[in-house]
Amino acid sequence: MNIWKISIKNLKSKSFYTFLSIIILALSITLLLGIQQLKSSFKYQMENNLGDIDLVVGAKGSPLQLILASVLHLDNPTGNIKYNEAKKLSKNPLIKSAVPISYGDNYKGYRIVGTTNEFFSFYNAELEKGRLVEKSMEVVIGSNIANQQNLKIGDTFVSSHGLVENTIDVHDDELTVVGILKPTQKVIDRLIITNLQSVWDVHNHEDHDESEHNAHEEDHNENEDTHMHDDHDEDEHEQHDEETHKLEEHHAHEHHDDDKEITSLLIRFRSPAAFLTFPRKVNESSNLQAAIPRYELDRLYQYTSVGFKTITWIAYLILIISGITIFINLYKMIKERAFDLALLRTYGASNFQIIKMVAYEALIVAFTAFALGFILVKTGLYFMLKFTNFGYKQNIIRELEFQDILQIGVLVFIMVTLSVALAIYPILKMNISTILSNEK
Template sequence: MNIWKISLRNFWYKPLYTFLAILTLSVSIALLLGIQQLDRSFKNQMDNSLGDIDMVVGAKGSPLQLVLASVLHVDNPTGNIPFGDAKRLMRNPMIEKAVPISYGDNYKGYRIIGTTKDFPMLYNARLKEGRFAEESMEVVLGVTVAEATGLTIGDTFQSSHGLAETGGHEHEDLLKVVGIYEPTYQVIDRLIVTGLETIWDVHDHEEEHNDGEAENHENHEEEQHHDEDETQIMENTVSKDGHEEEHGQEITSLLVSFRNLVALLTVPRTINENTKMQAALPKFELERLYQFTGVGVKTITWIAFAILVISCITICISLYRMVRDRAFDLALMRSYGASTLQMVKMVAYEGFMIAIVAFAIGMVISQLGIYFIFEMIQSQYKQKMALQLEFREVLRTGGMVVLMVVLSIMFAIYPIVKMNISKILSHEK
């Protein structure tokens, strides 16, 4: 007697019940695996994007917005801060490393970041080809930017004002590509990195051009007033400690790494209380963000568990109806020498076939869903994300499915264990 063949025929005996059981179970498995993979991938992406950044200093405003704009580069900045104030903060002995960044332009939606040579070190980024930017108007591309735009070493392009892909006017200055970073699956992959001087020069040239056009429409009194303002501005470029600072040099924010825990506890509070700048702690702000998004993750997870229970009830009903509807055939098999264990195996094989097929379909559905979600993220936020799904998570989900199927099988085989062969064969009630 081939139990596998009998189980396979029983598998197709009630196709509607079998289809419903597979459908509900595969949906629950897809939701469980998909939400776990999304949650882990997002958390790892955000944690990796932090690099060695302990604090972000920028203009007053929302701390979360400052972190999202300066660390994850998915929001608008809260404003600019004077570079002179940032340099004084950089000399603080409690600060191990401070990396200034400045931006306000883009190329086809990818942000152009003016910074120092320490910025790539925050993400352990290495050059795939070319060299680092050494002069003004030289840029290094993240790998995502290079693949999406088709730019290569030696190409030139014009940046657009603002952070939106469309709507901003193009600057006249040409930026030259001198290097491309290796893939890191971090935020630097979707950035165009250059020196601070590039950002300042581009906007200085823009201001000079606008000022030149404005002068053609100004009268003599306005020109005299403008000259007086320039004189006053030049007088104000000397700081209190006697060191000259270039007027108009501003940055978007300062990315800071501390030497010890004491600095983490004292420096941010000092900045927020005694300066016009704002200090935000990325790990703290992102943890708050996790708490908001975690509610949705838990809700979807509980919905998936509910569907899993419903699917297992459906499997149980399907197996139980199969046993009751084919009671005469099963009793006849018992009368010809089939053991109770063989009958139990037949039901168990059918239950596990449903589980295996549903698990395979659920895996495919979850991966297709994750693929389209990641494609949407890449299209909207210009960010490639590494898929994060550990084998133990798949094993844990598979273990829950097996447990539920075993419980369903145990309930379904009850009529077999208590079978009265003589009554069934004689059609007695």
């Protein structure tokens, strides 16, 4: 007697109830797996991507937005700040190191970050190939970008303005790949790192060309006016124009330095005592904003944990309903097929074999639902990220660990076992002679 075949036939004979049990259980498993994956991914992003960043200083606005933009690179910046002002701030004796970052461009959705070489130390990032940036228009790329875009040392590409991939506002300046980082499983894997000068050169290129064009026209007009004067005054005017032009260039250069901007400043303190005074001092005595990454992300986690807990309890409720549904279906099957089960007993089947048949039906439903739930989680998260413009570029969703999957699998197994244990009660109390004699 093949118990597996009998169990499968029993499920097929009640296909609607079988389908209903699988769908309800799969929905519960999908929610449990999905919430667990989102929680673990969020926790990983907070703990692993903060690195050694103690404080972020940027433009006034939402402190959480400043952290998401400058640390996790998941949001738009609150604005820009003056580079000279940031340099003055970094000279504070409480600060161990201050790393400026500046961005506003992307390459196929990957952010291009202008910074210094000290930026790599935040994430313990090391070169796998090539070298670090030494001059303008050179970049070091993360491992994700190298793999996804098939970029190699010496390859060149052009960036587009903004943080979203577009083919409309594309810069003319080419960036050259000079280094590729080792995988770190951190945010730096999906960043393109260059120096600050590269970012400034790209954004100031058009303004610089326009200034040169205007200066050329002014020189041309001045030369025409000079030729209209007599020969005696010509040398004097030319010398005066040359001195004036040099002076204007000097002032323009100083003005250009004053106009340099960055997105934010990433700070490491010398001691924890700086947390007590420095952020408040920056927020109260300047037009800058200081935000503590761990504090802001902990607040975010507190807000989102309410939603996580709510959906988790809903998933547990659906799991209980699913267990009740499986119990009712099994119990109903046993009661309706009491005569068939009694016949099996008369042909030599033991109670244990009949109980195994019922248990196999429940396990087939549970295994099918678990597989379906796992598939729904994968496809659901994929489309969610795709439609929310994150996709593989951001890589914020981590794979579920085997321990998490096993934990939910054990929970489902316990629920199914309990349902089977309650459903087999009529089998244990079965009176074969009474059942057979009452069957007409």
